[in-house]
Amino acid sequence: MSDNIIWILLGKYASGEITAEELAALDALIAAHPDAAVLKTLATSIWELPTDAMPAHPVVHQRIWNRVNIRVRHSFAWRSPRRLAAAAAIIVVIGWIAWKIMMPYVYSPRQQISEAGTGKLSLTLPDGSKVCLNHHSRLVYDDRQFGKKNREVTLTGEAFFEVAGHAAHPFVIHTSRMNITVLGTSFNVKAYATDSIISTTLISGKIAVSFPHQPGKAVELLPNEKIIVPAATASTNIVRSFAQKDSSGKATDLLWLNNKLVFDNESFATLAQQMEQWYGVSIHFAHPSLMQLKFSGIIDTEPIEETLKALQLSRSFTFQVHNREVWIDK
Structure with a gap:
């Protein structure tokens, strides 16, 4: 068991996350494992190497491997079983260190931002869904997750959505006062930061609207229905109505598209x-x-x-x- 623990403690020691009790245990284990003392120095020196501003992942991996490979070749002659075991330990320690270095780059979200200025902006999302943004509107999503683990976007302003079907990942639009979940349909969302109300109008299909400030409450809309909620967080009033149409039968909420x-x-x-x-x-x-x-x-x-x-x-x-x-x- 001590052989497994020592490599974990070496990784914590190199990253500076070791506690006083763990450090005492590491010193005791090193006393019984002379090769581990060399690993302790090696792990610390690699951790302290400057990494500059980390670029894309493959470059980072190559930089780490180059530094490790040079130092490992000069630190050991791979002969005895004991030193082969120590070499395996290096991989464990370096794996810990590389993980700590790479973790922020692997897990930090990468936002894809689309903004319409004084005109409209049409775009196609990675899943094939189509969006038309109205004047001064903004759509944000994580392009590392979208279409792979979820299909979630955040909207500020107004947009018309034609959502592609995807049974495994419902399409979710987040606004300040409502969240809209849909499997495949077309609808309009109006959620400007300066508006006194936020609304969504369903054209075809079916959507479920939930409300961050009213957990557990959800409303399902049918075609030609509309939901309006006050933008003020103190109000819980929700108005459900039929979409207003012009003389040609088109929903007036969509006339901005023309x-x-x-x-x-x-x-x-x-x-x-x-x-x-x-x-x-x-x-x-x-x-x-x-x-x-x-x-x-x-x-x-x-x-x-x-x-x-x-x-x-x-x-x-x-x-x-x-x-x-x-x-x-x-």
Whole structure:
């Protein structure tokens, strides 16, 4: 048993993780194993070698092996059974050391980040699922795990998903206030950080929506259904409704895919938030009463100045645009 323990203790000694009791036990074992004293020095010297900034895995492995191989060749003549046993011990100790060096690189997540700026961004994920990101939206996933151990993404903003079927790994979208699990379907998720609500609209298939702030609660949506939750963490109100459609029968939540922003009897404050995302601007109100004005309509691809002029036809206000700043006044 002592032959097994000594190699474990040598690895802990080299990495600096050995306790006082284990160090005392190691010294006692070394006294009975003279070759182990050489291993103790060798293991420490290898551990203390500078590794610089570690690059990709194959290079790291080669660097470690080159250092170990040179030192091992100069430390032993592989003759006696006792020294052959010591050589085997080196492999164990070096394996421990290499593991401690490589562990952060093996297990640290590698984020794949896709961001849409002032326009839309279409992308295909490694599993074949298709995503269209709306203006100023961000999708993040771990490309070492995605499609292999899971299919989980985190969304900030708005996106339309067409999810490829994969029975072994459900597709999961995380937002700040809801998690959406699906096996294969198409749906829209709107979860901008500045929005007062977060919503998902199912177009086809079936999804299950759960809520991080309400453990154990889940809602299954059918096609043309919609879930809305408040963005404020203190609220637990969940609204389930049918998706609103335009005259052609298309869900209005999807009109952004055709470069259209739809609003129906919405306050100027709410509309301003949508316009900020749509145009990449900041909108400021000189008087709080202006924020309560109500508007209905559709914004297409026209510049923001043209949109504001169109809004002026139904409500009285003035505006000024300077670079990316918009000022609304009476």
